[in-house]
Amino acid sequence: MEVTPVKTAASVKAKKPRSLKKGRRLEKGFTYFLLIALSILFLFPFLWLIGTSVKPENEAMAFPPTLLPKNWDLANYKEVFTLVDFGQYYLNSVIVTVCVVIGTVVSSTLVAYGFARIKGKGRNFWFVLLLGTMMLPPQVTMIPVYMIFSKLGWVNTFLPLIVPSFFGSAYFIFLLRQFFKTIPKELEESAYLDGCGAFGIFWRIIIPLSVPSIITVALLSFMWTWNDFLNPLIYLNDDSKYTLALGILQFKGALLIQWGPMMAASVFIILPLIIIFFVGQKYFVQGIATTGGKG
């Protein structure tokens, strides 16, 4: 193959005329404008949440509703800890969520690899079945699933919440499969020539190249488990085992809702999610993907 002089991006850029630069700046300005405008839109409900959490009870119900309180009152935040065992709920949520994320990531990556890159007999059949498990509304399988866990004696423990995650989650398996299929075959072939078996390829090629998608799975899995109240509701009977999402429901009584403490509790619940997301989204930036040469 001939070696042709390559026009580097740098050399091309250096030749750009001024009008193009101005266009770029306009573009950047517009992008900022859009970002800020949309941010306000998206931030608004969260601000309202915080605003309500620092309002005293009677102002929370004022008409018309106000965004910022006239009288700041942190009583709601204190109440959250005195009315319910919030600290315990936090601990429980952390335990359950971390375990679920580990289980989900480990099992889903393995299974997704099988579906994505190993052509076995019957693969399509099982893939359709995999998707099929997501198509039946869970409301009608809630009771039989409960019966299974009841027979195992796992009711009122964290086991029904955690163990299933170690068997893969259909949603994430499907997602990871989509990502795993974008990794070129050439990489696999060179690894194969180096003596790697299927698992070696999985561990040394696929996983390192899939960091953004795996981080995504971890993040989403964390969010969902953290906010899930239905499973804790059904399987946990002791107050000392409650997770945050379930604990906060206690502020929604049969006849009246305690908005103040509920919003304050919500702020506490969302805070770690925000931090984790902010940290995690950095890892979406993957380095320039090496494609192993186009030759």
Next chain:
Amino acid sequence: MKEAGYIAVNDFIKWKVTQMNKSRTLLFYLFILPWLIGFVVFTAGPMVYSLYMSFTDYSGLGAANWVGLENYKKLFTEDPLFWQSLWNTFFYTIVGVPLGLVVGYMLAVLLNTKVRFMGLFRTIFYLPSLVPTVASSLLWILIFQPDFGIANSILSFFHLPTSNWLLSEGMVKPTLIIMSLWGAGGGMVIYLAGLQSVPASLYEAAELDGAGKFHKFWNITIPMTSNVIFFNLIMGLIGSFQIFTQAYVVSSGNGGPNYKSLFYVFYLYQDAFKFFKMGYASALAWILFIIILVFTLIQFKVFGKKVYYEYDE
């Protein structure tokens, strides 16, 4: 002599390939074993159980008596709410899913640009999907309050017609769709990961060839993220057909006004846990299952081939 050699080699290759395929199959099952076990233990049984329930008059308590196709018959012939809820769900899905796809994708593209504080912006855009439904629903009710809500205030400021939003039979579903767009963060994150996985070298090569913004977007970005677009399409469909929590909360549990926000799974949930008709609800569930399955298979047939995978085996 040469031919004999070829035949022998061909046979050998065929045999080798069959061997390889056998071991491939074994490997495949080995890797999906975790899911397979989970499926058999936790999922298959309950699914079959609920199918059985759909042929009984099970109320959730006590005995379940066989009634054959009675539930299904009632569904189709005597239950106007079945059709109403099905229509509600269809409308929501057919309008909401494409809209959600486009909006989510656009947001992700916006958040993929090299701008300062991008991390902050991304977090802010994702924030709405973190707010608990109970809290956000009240906020929406206040925003769409016909009398003093912001929505109507802004509209009347610009002399545009106002609406009763959640209380209007015609507008309640579109309003719910608008509410769902605000929570587009979930899909957006997946698009982001997909966008980040597009090799920068492709863009650079295109730039060298003089490609403009739109050209790059249409011919590189979209095809290279078709894997996640397809994912969000399928999952959007499956999820949208089962929507109900938001509607349940803003309509205070009655699916109003006049059943116009009664979504299918909402109706199912009501029958199962409020009216103690678990058998009937199971029949509803399986009808939905078939509908979703058919739609998904159609999507695979229509769009499946258009998705670009590097590894297409």
Next chain:
Amino acid sequence: MRKKKGLGGLLFTIVLALSLILTGCSGSDSESASGESGDVTLRILVWNNNPEGTKLEGDIFKEFEKENPGIKVKQVYAPYDKFNDKFLTMSAGGDQPDLVWLQPSAFGQFVSKGVLMDLSDKEIKEDEYMPNVLSLGQVDGKQYALIRDASAFMLGYNKDMFDAAGVEYPKDDWTWADFLAAAQKLTVEKNGKTVQFGMENFYTNELLVENGGGFVSQDGKEVIIDSPESIEAIKFGADLINKYHVQPTTAQSQGLSNMFLAGQAAMKMMGPWDWSDTAKNATFKWDVVPLPAGKAGNVAAASYLPIGIGSGTKHPEEAYKLLQFLSTGKGQDLQVDTISAVPVVKRNEDKIETMANAPENAKALSTILAEGRTVMNAPYIPEYAEIVSKIQPVIDNINLNGSKDAEKQLKEVADQIRKEFGLK
């Protein structure tokens, strides 16, 4: 070689994680008798109005434990609107609680499916109860639950607003006409917008009861939503909104959970459970009065809490002891002061007035209960919840669009229900 190492590392991680979980989460107490030998643990499934309520209920249970050494009580909580989900899964999973709070709308179903224990042959202290209370826990003449508290809605009114409008305070025996007159004087408009409504929301159920109507007859056999009394009541309610404008439309009141407290409505339906909240947050003088009389007099729909025993309980004797304690025993004496729950026993009649935060005219409630002027208007037929859910949209429609076609619409839905559920 490399392959095995990677695989090994992965397997190790999995095993480690699994063992961590299994050890860390072995908090699975056996749900039956545990710990100290001979101790019986009763589980009672409850919802609560707020977390404070949960704690206070716990205090009552502690008293019971003191009186009954060897029996422990454990509260299991489920939110009110997901209560059935929890109870159904527990029952189906063979994990039924020993006692359970009952939502009247589900009571009929539970009984017909045999989930509750028949208490008819147990020792029931009939004379201790105020009139009409015991029957609230009966289905087809058999006793399936005992009542813990029973009260009714009354009308709360803003005294300051009445003074400002020059309207006399309502009397205990006032009528719909009196009510309407007062509401009209108390509705204030400014710049074309109503800034003060006479009435926040007159519940349909109460309107029906006050006029002698209802959804389904008390014996559960007839649909009566299209009786002349019912139609009159529903028309009255719709007119309050659309003709007299003393009550906000759904659009006007959407999202506002307490117009009364916020000073936007002069009157509202109030139960004793609202008293402490109102006392704490109201910036005006207020009091209560029995609901105005329709054709049936100053009556109100009974609002109560039945508690039943699960038919699958392993400790029927102990469970009944707890039930007695709560329904006629010491629990009745404690509950007034702790959770402000209205007692059902005659001997505590007067305690209502001394309840914390009771308004001046709290005595009127005692009188209503003592005279048995509460009406149980939700018969315990299994389909009741479904029937109401089918009629409600029609009523909502009438409230929205005015009462002109009310008669026709109600007759239509009534015939539909008759056909679908085989009623008269």
